[in-house]
Amino acid sequence: MTKEDFKSPIDVTVVGNMSAEESRLIRERQAGRSKVMGIILVSLCILFFAITIVKIGVWG
Amino acid sequence: MDTFQPAAIPPVRNPAGYQIIGVSSPYRRRERAKTDSSFFEMTQHTAQELALPADWRDFWALTKPRVMSLVVFTALCGLLAAPGDIHPVIGFTAVLCIALGAGASGALNQWYEADVDAKMARTAKRPLPDGRMDKDAALQFGIGLSAFSVGIMGVAVNWLSAGLLAFSIFFYAIVYTMWLKPNTPQNIVIGGAAGAFPPVIGWAAVTGDITLLPVLLFLIIFLWTPPHFWSLALFMKSDYGAAGIPMLPNVSGQKTTRNQILAYSFPMAAAAIAPFAIGATSWVYGGAAIALNLVFVALAFAVWRNTASEAADMKPEKRLFAFSILYLFGLFAVFAADRMVMV
Known part of the structure; x- marks a missing residue:
């Protein structure tokens, strides 16, 4: 089956090739999720460090 | 070469739940797939290639932030009202875990009620009924967040508050959402207990007991x-x-x-x-x-x-x-x- 098989008034589809617009949209979402995940991970590192310090009694 | 026009064609969902851009309606694809098995296979393939990752804002919406704000507030009040001292870092961790637990409950609730939410104007724009997110992702997010919040609460604060948090998540996601809500008009009377736990958990985080x-x-x-x-x-x-x-x-x-x-x-x-x-x-x-x-x-x-x-x-x-x-x-x-x- 070729791409031509999909060409009809009701099936607006491109198989395999993403347009620049779609590619940009996916990249944007991936970048957004990566940034948020990065912020969460760094925050958790700081929190776990602080919890450890408190638990071993350095901060009373 | 053909290109997509995402702005002109609204997103639709394929049978596997992925959001797809620019593909014909699910009904038309389903009808064609009945007579053309190779078309069905190709559309499945296409759907996976074109699956959009859910935006982080959709995960945030899954936690019901407005409900979470009330939960955080009442938990904080319970924590502040309790006799005794708690280190600010541990107190912050306790409130954070309660917030994450509430968010996990909200995610599990939306995962289970996606079909029901689609029928109500107030909830139809949530990430799952609106097709912006894969249902499995919501379930994994809810379970992961539940385990994380309860685990951290137990290790960092105390296991009584962790147990209460686990029970409140179970009560909201299982007892209320899956059992009471679809079956009895008294759903919110008994289910209200789930929302009543946060100040008790906040109190237990400080004192380690319940009075x-x-x-x-x-x-x-x-x-x-x-x-x-x-x-x-x-x-x-x-x-x-x-x-x-x-x-x-x-x-x-x-x-x-x-x-x-x-x-x-x-x-x-x-x-x-x-x-x-x-x-x-x-x-x-x-x-x-x-x-x-x-x-x-x-x-x-x-x-x-x-x-x-x-x-x-x-x-x-x-x-x-x-x-x-x-x-x-x-x-x-x-x-x-x-x-x-x-x-």
Whole structure:
């Protein structure tokens, strides 16, 4: 089956090739999720460090 | 070469739940797939290639941030009102875990109710019914967040509060969402317990035990939930009816619901004034509790007197719903402030 098989008034589809617009949209979402995940991970590192310090009694 | 026009063609969902851009309607694809198996295979393939990762904002929306704000606030009040000291870092961790647990409950609730949410105008734009997110991702997010919040609470704070947090997630996601809500008009009466746990967990995070005062905090929210939700259900009756959820107005009628709202406001007022009555707070809280409850009962009385059946004429119900949120924030804020000065 070729791409031509999909060409009809009701099936607006491109198989395999993403347009620049779609590619940009996916990249944007991936970048957004990566940034948020990065912020969460760094925050958790700081929190776990602080919890450890408190638990071993350095901060009373 | 053909290119997509995402702005011109609205997104649709494929049978596997992925969001797809620019593909023909699911109905047309399904019809064609019945007679053309190779087309079906290709559309499955296409769907996976074109699957859009859910935006981080959709995960955030999955946690029901507005509900979470009330949970965080009541938990913080329970924590501040408890006798004894807690290190600010551990206190922050406790409130964070309670917030994450509430978010996990919200995610599991939305995962289970995606089909029901799609039928109600108020919830149709949530990430799952709107097709912006894969259902499995929501389930994994909810389970992961539950385990994480309970685990951190146990290790960093104490295992009593972790156990209470685990039970409240279980109660909301399983007992309320899966069992009570679709089966009984008393769903929010019993299910209200899930929302009443946060101040008890906050208290237990500090003291490591549960006494009469946190039980009273639990009772206040437990008895506040029915009039709060039933006033909403009265002017959202058609929405719940369309979704097939047996809320009290749909099952027993508006008159019964209005009677119940007024009936519940009295024990709620008694529970709210009880901390002052047993000498656990000063006159500051006592005065505020009496004033807030007088207004609440007056608004509940106005609802009881109302006979309107159209949402447009239900101003007393809308007023009570709006005030009930302010009531809970005000009551708990004064309670925490009073206890912090007194203890």
